[in-house]
Amino acid sequence: MKISRLVPDESGIIAWPTLSVSKKSVVTVGVFDGMHRGHQALLRRVKDLATQHESFSVVVMFDPRPGVIHQYAAAHGGAEAGDADQLDDSLELMGIDDRLRFMRQIGIDQVFIIRYTLAFSAKSYRFFLGQLVGKLGMRTLVLGKDAAMGAGRAGDVKAIDTLAQATGVFELDVMDDLGPGYTRVPSRIIPDPPAQAGEPEDPTAGMTKAEYRAWSKKHDAKQVRVWSSTNARYLLSQGRITAANEVLGHCHCIDGLVVRGEQRGRTLGFPTANLDVNITGYVPADGVYAGWLVDLGESSGSESEDATRISAAPSMDARVAKGSPWRWAAAISIGTKQTYVEQTGLTERVVESYAISDDWLDLYGHTVRVEFAAFLRPQVRFDGSEDLSEQLKRDVEQTRSLTD
Known part of the structure; x- marks a missing residue:
């Protein structure tokens, strides 16, 4: 799978590459945050149609999420967002790397990651689709029934279908309603x-x-x-x-760097992997959960612009796979450490995971994945370490049962 990052110029124009002068493409467009069952079905449809017509299967994906850019503009007098570091997207379900990994597994040929900007969003859907036809050789556009694109989201499926029939240069394939309504x-x-x-x-x-x-x-x-x-x-x-x-259609997960915490879990007999505050993925409500901890490897210490860094590496599939030696059942805690807050004065929200393993795991400086399987109990304040330790034992046994 080929991955290309494209950044619009100040006027919102994208310098699209030409995929082929002869081979057509089947295209879909969206954010694909979370890669839920509907997304997966849509991508499989793209792949199937591309195979039938001997065409490229192409995904055009936006990053950051459009809603984040428009929220930033609303809060900053209509200004264009600069670096992605300026943006707070605490509602993002899944990072780009994981979305790409799903697309690679489905067999998508080409993914274009478009840096979403206000200038780009001001272009009409007619202009945008014309670019896809002219540069990517789009013969078929696959969308869900509630899709909309272009300035003011004027390009809904009805408008796009009218355009497709009027021009005759591409066809619109609309996915039927999927799921339980x-x-x-x-x-x-x-x-x-x-x-x-x-x-x-x-x-x-x-x-x-x-x-x-x-x-x-x-x-x-x-x-x-x-x-x-x-x-x-x-x-x-x-x-x-x-x-x-x-x-x-899969376990929700978050990724983060393991950092040193108070190391109180170690004294209780339950050493935990504490995540840095910069977490990729949506952090669920506070509480204790059953799930898994996956070691994704030692961090390089810097974020690479190369989108293939994680997503395109087959070794990543091996690490997250069931039965992987880098994967352990884990009891996961999200929230403040209420039992000790009066003693420490620390009120920060923390994500920490106790990996159920017979071996000592030194994961400091490693990026890990925390996968969630079930909610166990709310966060509560215990009278002391002994009571907390007894509850942790019960949490671990319940986790074993749910993840066996």
Whole structure:
């Protein structure tokens, strides 16, 4: 799989390369955050059509997420965002590397990662699609039914289909509705840690229509697909890991650098891998979870602009695979260390994982992946180290059972 990063000029124009003077391409466009079941089905459709027509399978992906750029502009008087470091995207489900890894596994030929800018977003969908036809040889565009693109999101599937039929230079292939339909989620996603042990229940389950309408009004809820990044993000914010993983079709995960913490876990007999604050992926609601810890290898100490650094390396697939020697079941804690906060004065939110292993694991300076399988219990304050240690033993046994 070939990966190209393209940056629009100040006017929003992209210098697209020419893929071929004779071979056509089947293209899809989007962010693909989370790479949920709907995304996976869409990409497989692109691959299948490309194979049938002996064409290139092409993905045009935006980074950063468009919503982040527009939010930055709204908060800074319409200014264009500069470095990605300026941007706070705490709602991003999955990093670019993992999205690329999924695309490589599906068999996509070419991925273009477009640096999303305000100038680029101001271009009409007609202009954008004309570029894809002229430069990439697009013969077929594959989209979901709710897709929209171009200035003001004017290019919905109806408008694009009209353009395709009028010009005759490409065709639009619209994916049928996938998944179990629609649901409603609050328009503003606010993390709400579960108060009880065990997988949290759907708060709207069993509601009458009147109760559901009242709940929707109270939370200013909007309708979204069940298989959507927005719904997955909401479920994770409520600690509903099992439901979120069902939407994603894989375990939700976050990546981060292991740093030295207070090393209190070591004194309790449960040494943990503490993640640096710069975490890739959406951090679920505070609580204790069962899951896995995966050693992705020693960090180089700098972020590479080479998108193939992780995603295109077959060794990464080997590390994250089930049964990998770099993979361990783990009890995962997210939140402040309430038992010791009065003693230490530290109130920072911490992600730490205890890998269930007979061997001592020295992971300092390594990038690790934390995968979430189930919610175990909320964060609580214990009277002391002994009570906490006993609870940690129970957490570990429960984790063993759930990840066996």
